[in-house]
Amino acid sequence: MGRTIAAAEVLHPRAIRRHTDGSDDFAARVAGLTLLSAERRGKFLWLPLGAVVSGTVEATEPAGLGEAVTGHLGMSGQLLVQPAGTPDEKHLRIRFAFTDGGPELRFVDQRTFGGMTVEPLEKDRHGVVVPSSVTHIARDVLDPEFDVDFFHSELRRRDTGLKRALLDQTRVSGIGNIYADEALWSARLHYDKPTSKMRRPDTDRVLGAAREVMAAALAVGGTSFDSLYVDVNGDSGYFARSLHAYGREGEPCDRCGTPIRRESFMNRSSFFCPKCQRPAR
Numbered sequence: 001m002g003r004t005i006a007a008a009e010v011l012h013p014r015a016i017r018r019h020t021d022g023s024d025d026f027a028a029r030v031a032g033l034t035l036l037s038a039e040r041r042g043k044f045l046w047l048p049l050g051a052v053v054s055g056t057v058e059a060t061e062p063a064g065l066g067e068a069v070t071g072h073l074g075m076s077g078q079l080l081v082q083p084a085g086t087p088d089e090k091h092l093r094i095r096f097a098f099t100d101g102g103p104e105l106r107f108v109d110q111r112t113f114g115g116m117t118v119e120p121l122e123k124d125r126h127g128v129v130v131p132s133s134v135t136h137i138a139r140d141v142l143d144p145e146f147d148v149d150f151f152h153s154e155l156r157r158r159d160t161g162l163k164r165a166l167l168d169q170t171r172v173s174g175i176g177n178i179y180a181d182e183a184l185w186s187a188r189l190h191y192d193k194p195t196s197k198m199r200r201p202d203t204d205r206v207l208g209a210a211r212e213v214m215a216a217a218l219a220v221g222g223t224s225f226d227s228l229y230v231d232v233n234g235d236s237g238y239f240a241r242s243l244h245a246y247g248r249e250g251e252p253c254d255r256c257g258t259p260i261r262r263e264s265f266m267n268r269s270s271f272f273c274p275k276c277q278r279p280a281r
Contacts, residue, residue, distance in 0.1 A: 004034045006099045015093035015107060018133070019117035029118040030069060030096070039068075041143075042173025044134050045079065046070040048121065065121040070131040071107065074114030080106045140174040141210050152203040155195040162198070162206070163191035163270060175210050178246045179217065181271050183210035185245035190279045191270045197280065216242065245271040 008030050010016055010023040019026045036048040046068040071079065080089070081103050088095075094107040094116055107116055117133070124135045126145070139146045154171055155162075165171055166180045175183070184191055186209035189202060220242075244254050249262040253273040261274050 001035050001037055003102070004032065004099045005030050006097045007031055009095040009097070010093070011095070012093040012112060014112040015109060015115050016117060018115050026116075026118060029067070035069075039130075041130060041134055041140050042137050042169050043176075044070065044072055044131070044137060046131050046134070049118075065123070065129050067118055067120055068131050069116060070119055070133060071116040072114050074109060074111065076111045077107065077109040077114030080108055082106055137169050138171050138173050141172050141207060142174060142214060146172070148203065148207060151207070152198070152200055155198045155203060157196075159194055159196040161192040162189060162195055163265065165195050166206070166210070167266070172207075174214070177268050178243070179210060179213050181246040182213045182244060183207075184277060185271075185273060186213060188276050190277045191265065191272055193280050245273065247271065 008027040010026060013023065016023060016026050030049065033049040033051055036050045039046050039048065048066055048068045050066070071077070073079070083103050084097065084101060086104075089106065089108045091108050091110045091112075092106055093109050093112065096105040098104070107114075109115075119131050119133060121129050122132050122135055124130050124137075126139070128139075130137075138151075151172055155165055158165075163180050163184060166175045166183070167177065181191070183206055187202070187206040189206055193202075245260055248260040248271060250259050252258065253260055253276060256273065256275050258273055258275040260271055262269050262271050264270075
């Protein structure tokens, strides 16, 4: 943060497909601007941009709320900080070089499901300043301002399965398939429990479990199953060694010894203990 972008180089058009004005416009919009901070909500990342005016860094578009480089990593995207001159990664899509000649910021994405764009900042329904593409995304489960009362009322109002609701980023953001399974195992709740039958203690329990699971995963760098999933410095995470449900089909439950079961769910899989997490009658 606080470094000024010298140039941006787009090496694959799909990486900026959400930036409808194209590669040249993307590069021109960020050149000479300074990265003010690094922000996140759920699976969206953004870097607010500023310009140096009379020796002071100010947000772009003074009449508005400014602009930001917004990114979504998709399934395989990575933002890496690499020393200038480091050989290009095989799936390098966007490179940001800085005026100080120091480390570059690189967007690498094998499957190109992710991407970046430059867009205006707006206020969401809570008055929080976020990129325009993020205004519909709910607060993050790790956000201290997350409204549990509102989330519980939304669960009760719309009848769906509990895990489906946890993965709905318009209700609560940040919880993915792995951590949903782990939170549900910890809370002893079945993934298909009808949300209309959720009691407030159940909601508190599963959200508390999600926060604990994600905090524990973050402490060890996340969950890495292969070389695609690494942090900004290219290091793997080790939470896979601590998983209780996800990916453990047929292995004994760490609580009761019953074999973990896997069932198909939304083109993915759900892993659960059939004894500890009994389905609703």
